[in-house]
Amino acid sequence: MKRYNENTRLVPVPSTSVIPDRDVGKLPILECRHLGIDFGGLTAVSDFNLTIGRTEIAGLIGPNGAGKTTVFNLLTKVYQPTRGIIMLDGVDTAGMTTAQVNHAGIARTFQNIRLFSRLSVMDNVLIGLQDSMSYSLPAAILRLPSYWKQEKVARERALELLSIFDMADLADHEAGSLPYGAQRRLEIVRALGTNPSLLLLDEPAAGMNPSETAELMENIVKIRDTFQIAVMLIEHDMSLVMNICEGICVLNFGKVIAKGTAADIQNNPDVIEAYLGKRKEGE
Amino acid sequence: MNQRKAVLPMSARYLINAALCLALILGLKGLSASGLLSDYFTKILILVGINIILAVSLNVATGYLGQLPLGHAGFMAVGAYTGGIFLKSVNAAAMSGAPLVLTIAAAILLSGAVAALFGVIIGVPALRLKGDYLAIITLGFGEIIRVVITNIDSVLGFDFTYGASGLKRIPKFTGALNVFLCVVMTCLVIHMVMKSRHGRSILSIRENEIAAESCGVNTTFYKVMAFTMSAFFAGVAGCLYAGNLGSLQPGGFGFMKSIEILVMVVLGGMGSMLGSVVSATVLTILPEALRSFDRYRMVVYSAALILMMIFKPSGLFGDYDFSLSRILEKLGVGKKPAGKEDAR
Numbered sequence A: 001m002k003r004y005n006e007n008t009r010l011v012p013v014p015s016t017s018v019i020p021d022r023d024v025g026k027l028p029i030l031e032c033r034h035l036g037i038d039f040g041g042l043t044a045v046s047d048f049n050l051t052i053g054r055t056e057i058a059g060l061i062g063p064n065g066a067g068k069t070t071v072f073n074l075l076t077k078v079y080q081p082t083r084g085i086i087m088l089d090g091v092d093t094a095g096m097t098t099a100q101v102n103h104a105g106i107a108r109t110f111q112n113i114r115l116f117s118r119l120s121v122m123d124n125v126l127i128g129l130q131d132s133m134s135y136s137l138p139a140a141i142l143r144l145p146s147y148w149k150q151e152k153v154a155r156e157r158a159l160e161l162l163s164i165f166d167m168a169d170l171a172d173h174e175a176g177s178l179p180y181g182a183q184r185r186l187e188i189v190r191a192l193g194t195n196p197s198l199l200l201l202d203e204p205a206a207g208m209n210p211s212e213t214a215e216l217m218e219n220i221v222k223i224r225d226t227f228q229i230a231v232m233l234i235e236h237d238m239s240l241v242m243n244i245c246e247g248i249c250v251l252n253f254g255k256v257i258a259k260g261t262a263a264d265i266q267n268n269p270d271v272i273e274a275y276l277g278k279r280k281e282g283e
Numbered sequence B: 001m002n003q004r005k006a007v008l009p010m011s012a013r014y015l016i017n018a019a020l021c022l023a024l025i026l027g028l029k030g031l032s033a034s035g036l037l038s039d040y041f042t043k044i045l046i047l048v049g050i051n052i053i054l055a056v057s058l059n060v061a062t063g064y065l066g067q068l069p070l071g072h073a074g075f076m077a078v079g080a081y082t083g084g085i086f087l088k089s090v091n092a093a094a095m096s097g098a099p100l101v102l103t104i105a106a107a108i109l110l111s112g113a114v115a116a117l118f119g120v121i122i123g124v125p126a127l128r129l130k131g132d133y134l135a136i137i138t139l140g141f142g143e144i145i146r147v148v149i150t151n152i153d154s155v156l157g158f159d160f161t162y163g164a165s166g167l168k169r170i171p172k173f174t175g176a177l178n179v180f181l182c183v184v185m186t187c188l189v190i191h192m193v194m195k196s197r198h199g200r201s202i203l204s205i206r207e208n209e210i211a212a213e214s215c216g217v218n219t220t221f222y223k224v225m226a227f228t229m230s231a232f233f234a235g236v237a238g239c240l241y242a243g244n245l246g247s248l249q250p251g252g253f254g255f256m257k258s259i260e261i262l263v264m265v266v267l268g269g270m271g272s273m274l275g276s277v278v279s280a281t282v283l284t285i286l287p288e289a290l291r292s293f294d295r296y297r298m299v300v301y302s303a304a305l306i307l308m309m310i311f312k313p314s315g316l317f318g319d320y321d322f323s324l325s326r327i328l329e330k331l332g333v334g335k336k337p338a339g340k341e342d343a344r
């Protein structure tokens, strides 16, 4: 792990981010500066600074209500930030809508699963893949060759993506009828369909049993390796976070209290007090 | 998991459906030629067809998009008056043969287009906002259109809608055959759109708007698209309605008409084209069959709605859609795919 190369910064702001060696010297995929949001009087997130390398797996952890999901909602513009800048692949996302941010390269999953539950598994992935198709409305109505060609390619791609999680044979099932774990995996597949450069996973292992979690862990690494994208995940399962995350950011009461590698975090007294310490008290 | 279902190739599916439509058209022609189809029965068939188009088109906005427009009759009125005024002004009554057919087709398309234009004008501001603003705005629109039509009897000295006294002597072009063709075209176009990337985007908004946006779906665009499509076919139905009656009164396009169409969609099952077709048919024939029932129609409708909401909120058919090919496949017609079993 090295400190992030200052020469490639777009605006010189001191950063304490650690990014993997292989990403050093390249333009970071995501850079947040002094990001913050208030809900009425409540400051949910404040002064959030983070840099993520192009192929990094980053972790965002913190106690319940720390503001982790809010950070994802800020990055994807579900909420407009009150303060701060988000640079995605060197482009400022200010003023973009959620859909535009997705086109620019951020895809996400949701803590409380948001599938298109009455549609088939295939349709869910195809909606993720809809930007890969460009046929016009008349072409759809008249079923012109462009319709058939692009639909065929998209369907094949969908099956390919589903097979990452061995789900290709579930393509005709209704998404809402899948077991919980499969629904979480389908959300990841759907997000991958949008061809992201940064994948945000909000508690991907929630509700999974240990063997499912272990498999998920392998798959997240596999996705990063095959697609060469960055992944940022929120997770309460410490073994998952400590095992696969190269950089970890700890949030408490909307503020970053620590950043670093798994080893740094585990030994950080602030983290132990705010997070792990609290847990022990509760038990 | 080697048990694969039989699958009919796409071309075979289209052929089957085309043959079915052709058979129905020939049957219809034969029936009316042989005189078996009485005038009264033809009238009912026409009404059924118009109501099917209205219900199926409203279903796009309610069932597929998941919005609640309350002014569908307003778009119907726009279409009816557009078609009526157009047909009168080109003097279609004096035409015959191919020019007449073309004029009628032009009138139908124009009615749809003008209604669709109103759909865009209302949809853009209403659908950009999150929440149920569309219900309120379309409710207002339906009433405003009616009042406007009643009051602009002439524009710049030209007779226009003839206001409250009604637009009269519109060429009566609507027959069972052209209504049937319009019904088929409406269902076909809506089906083709819904089974495409556009349709999937529309459905995704109904299912989960935030997830749709996160998947890159431009929700405002597709909402307006669905709403406009819904308005277009309401305009088509309006034009057929004008050509059926031969005269138009603004009073016929009130709030109650909008609710009547909505009841058809809800009872049939939101999101089911088959449901809309069946319940539009039943709810058109029923009052005709039971003349004395007409007085209690609205009471029965509301009661039926309440019962439906209690016992089967998803409607008669839920979002099930009929597919002849699927039934044939279930019966084992078609060949088993020789595809590779590469799921593992």
Ligand SMILES: Nc1ncnc2c1ncn2[C@@H]1O[C@H](COP(=O)(O)OP(=O)(O)OP(=O)(O)O)[C@@H](O)[C@H]1O
Residues within 6 Å of the ligand: A039, A042, A044, A062, A063, A064, A065, A066, A067, A068, A069, A070, A071, A111
């Ligand atoms: N839309 C909103 N309006 C008002 N307050 C909100 C809103 N969204 C989040 N908050 C508040 O912001 C804080 C952070 O919430 P957030 O959901 O980001 O927590 P989290 O870290 O994801 O927690 P968890 O681990 O339970 O998922 C909470 O106090 C929450 O009540």
Ligand SMILES: [Mg+2]
Residues within 6 Å of the ligand: A068, A069, A070, A111
């Ligand atoms: Mg959360």
